[in-house]
Amino acid sequence: MVPAAGLGRRMGVAKQFLELAGEPILRRAVRPFLEYPGVEAVVVALPEGRAAEPPDWLTELDERIQTVAGGPSRRDSVWGALQLLPSDLDVIVVHDGARPLVSSAVVARCVEVAAGGMGAVAGFSAVDTLKFVDAEGMVTETADRSRLWHAQTPQAFPGPALIEAYRRAVQEDWAATDDAALLERAGGRVMMVESSPGNLKITRPEDLDAAEAVLARQGR
Numbered sequence: 001m002v003p004a005a006g007l008g009r010r011m012g013v014a015k016q017f018l019e020l021a022g023e024p025i026l027r028r029a030v031r032p033f034l035e036y037p038g039v040e041a042v043v044v045a046l047p048e049g050r051a052a053e054p055p056d057w058l059t060e061l062d063e064r065i066q067t068v069a070g071g072p073s074r075r076d077s078v079w080g081a082l083q084l085l086p087s088d089l090d091v092i093v094v095h096d097g098a099r100p101l102v103s104s105a106v107v108a109r110c111v112e113v114a115a116g117g118m119g120a121v122a123g124f125s126a127v128d129t130l131k132f133v134d135a136e137g138m139v140t141e142t143a144d145r146s147r148l149w150h151a152q153t154p155q156a157f158p159g160p161a162l163i164e165a166y167r168r169a170v171q172e173d174w175a176a177t178d179d180a181a182l183l184e185r186a187g188g189r190v191m192m193v194e195s196s197p198g199n200l201k202i203t204r205p206e207d208l209d210a211a212e213a214v215l216a217r218q219g220r
Contacts, residue, residue, distance in 0.1 A: 004097025005070020028100035
């Protein structure tokens with residue numbers, strides 16, 4: 001599933017439709033999963049006004065792609081996408097539509113962990129010092145960064161476990177900033193999978209420049 005229903009308020013435009021090195025960001029984000037062996041379906045949640053008439057460069061990429069209108073939150077968009085997936089999947093993967101530089105190796109590692117019965121979250125260990133602050137911005141505590149990771153996507157899960165976590169999240173109105181948090185709350189185990197800062201999410205204009213630099217360095 002690819003939640004890509006954001007309106008890009010920080011960017012000033014829906015960033016998933018912008019081009020990166022001549023190709024739409026969303027198309028770049030989807031392609032590594034189409035290339036992974038055994039993928040049965042890819043559901044992309046688009047902004048409500050785009051879901052009825054998705055761009056040709058997306059739907060013509062592969063016949064396994066389906067689109068659905070996203071909801072008011074990421075949780076709602078993923079829940080809507082879940083309804084279109086086959087109900088008997090062993091592994092379900094969620095990936096940000098604005099994260100176009102994920103490598104096939106990271107995808108494979110996440111799927112492998114999920115196939116073994118645990119959730120998997122791509123990410124990398126924190127290198128900066130992180131602070132807790134109060135409502136006025138005053139530091140209340142310095143975190144132990146040796147135990148902290150930056151969470152990215154893809155995030156991969158045993159299919160039945162993710163479906164049940166999302167069912168409870170919708171019924172009980174759980175809020176979360178990523179999918180793994182819902183599985184954790186439902187009692188599931190989640191492992192971090194080594195990725196890199198290069199698997200960045202396009203959120204601000206300067207992220208496009210950084211992504212172009214990564215592509216140039218990789219010769220992609």
